[in-house]
Amino acid sequence: MKIDKSLMTGSTTLMVLSLLSRKEMYGYQMITELARRSDHTFELKEGTLYPILHTLEADGLVTVREKEAETGRVRKYYRITRKGLKVLEEKKVEWNTFTEKVNAVVCGTSPA
Amino acid sequence: MKIDKSLMTGSTTLMVLSLLSRKEMYGYQMITELARRSDHTFELKEGTLYPILHTLEADGLVTVREKEAETGRVRKYYRITRKGLKVLEEKKVEWNTFTEKVNAVVCGTSPA
DNA sequence: TTGACAAACCTCGGTCATCTATGTATATTA
DNA sequence: TAATATACATAGATGACCGAGGTTTGTCAA
Numbered sequence: 001m002k003i004d005k006s007l008m009t010g011s012t013t014l015m016v017l018s019l020l021s022r023k024e025m026y027g028y029q030m031i032t033e034l035a036r037r038s039d040h041t042f043e044l045k046e047g048t049l050y051p052i053l054h055t056l057e058a059d060g061l062v063t064v065r066e067k068e069a070e071t072g073r074v075r076k077y078y079r080i081t082r083k084g085l086k087v088l089e090e091k092k093v094e095w096n097t098f099t100e101k102v103n104a105v106v107c108g109t110s111p112a
Numbered sequence: 113m114k115i116d117k118s119l120m121t122g123s124t125t126l127m128v129l130s131l132l133s134r135k136e137m138y139g140y141q142m143i144t145e146l147a148r149r150s151d152h153t154f155e156l157k158e159g160t161l162y163p164i165l166h167t168l169e170a171d172g173l174v175t176v177r178e179k180e181a182e183t184g185r186v187r188k189y190y191r192i193t194r195k196g197l198k199v200l201e202e203k204k205v206e207w208n209t210f211t212e213k214v215n216a217v218v219c220g221t222s223p224a
Numbered sequence: 225t226t227g228a229c230a231a232a233c234c235t236c237g238g239t240c241a242t243c244t245a246t247g248t249a250t251a252t253t254a
Numbered sequence: 255t256a257a258t259a260t261a262c263a264t265a266g267a268t269g270a271c272c273g274a275g276g277t278t279t280g281t282c283a284a
Contacts, residue, residue, distance in 0.1 A: 006270060007210050009241055010118030018218045028261050037220075038213040048242050050263060071251060075261070092218065098119050099211050101150040106130045106204060108149075118241065121270055140232050160271050162234060185279060187232070 003041055012044065014095055016052060017080060017088040020062060026075040027053055053078060061087055115153055124156065126207055128164060129192060129200040132174060138187040139165055165190060173199055 019030055019037075031044050056062045061084035067077050080088070131142055131149075143156050168174045173196035179189050192200070 003206055003210050003213075004122050005242070006122030007206070009121035009270080010116050011214050012242080015214065015217045018220070022220065026261075034217060037217045039216075041209065041213040042217070045243060046262075047244070047246095047264080051242090054263095069260095071260085073250065073261070094115055094119070095214070095218070097153065098115050101115075101153040102123050102127065102207070104151075105127045105146060105149045105154070106207065108130070108134065117271070121241080124271080138232075157272055158233075159235080159273070159275095163271090166234095181231095183231085183280060185232070 008042070011095065012048065013052060013056070014088070014091045015042070016049070016056070017061065017084055017091065020078055020080040021085060021088055024077045024079040026077050028075075030078075056084070060084075120154070123207065124160065125164060125168070126200070126203045127154070128161070128168070129173065129196055129203065132190055132192040133197060133200055136189045136191040138189050140187075142190075168196070172196075 015034060016030060019025060019033055025033065027046070027049055031046065031049060034042050034044050053062065053064075057064055057078075060081060062078045062080055064076050064078055066074050068074050127146060128142060131137060131145055137145065139158070139161055143158065143161060146154050146156050165174065165176075169176055169190075172193060174190045174192055176188050176190055178186050180186050
């Protein structure tokens with residue numbers, strides 16, 4: 001199913017950091033991996049991801065290193081930092097709170 | 113806790129329609145009701161809500177009628193239409209899919 | 225009675241996240 | 255050798271939400 005893009009807003013960084021918390025990855029790989037893990041619900045555009053990665057790096061949440069692939073191509077591998085892990089944990093809590101509260105409103109668990 | 117506003121994007125209309133699916137309400141009331149039901153996680157601004165209500169009306173998802181309150185003030189009560197209920201159901205499905213897929217990525221339920 | 229405040233509505237301009245479109249370069253495959 | 259996939263990048267457009275301002279009406283205390 002197609003998801004309204006506006007829902008994505010704000011959760012992209014959470015997902016990117018989540019991916020990186022498992023292993024270092026390069027940009028293009030994150031896009032395909034994100035699509036795979038979400039059953040192609042999220043098909044992040046390059047124009048979205050690369051600026052995000054640059055921002056994360058500038059904020060010290062990830063580091064980059066260039067590494068030559070078996071193919072001979074040079075890729076930029078991103079690795080999450082300690083600070084990045086901390087931010088990730090915060091964002092996870094924020095995400096859980098957010099969804100919980102939306103569900104409270106939508107499902108009407110609170111009295112009328 | 114404070115939630116990053118960007119997360120809100122896209123879920124606001126879902127929540128507004130959800131509120132209206134229970135009973136007709138006026139704008140100001142929706143703001144206080146939304147805050148109450150979400151434990152003040154969502155404090156929707158008037159500058160956000162009123163334009164949304166106008167759009168919903170233009171799209172035929174809600175209807176408006178003016179009604180005098182006990183206080184003597186005239187309020188604009190919004191009522192969800194059949195079309196609005198249909199859209200609401202669609203948005204609920206979309207919301208559930210969205211959160212499910214984000215969790216799949218974040219919690220890593222899918223193989224590495 | 226007047227001044228402050230809450231209720232109730234509204235709009236304009238800005239911000240920020242994401243997308244579209246485009247560009248570059250290299251490796252693979254037809 | 256031409257097309258396609260890989261891999262990175264940026265500039266401008268879009269769109270949701272907010273901030274800041276404004277208006278009117280009712281209530282309540284000084």
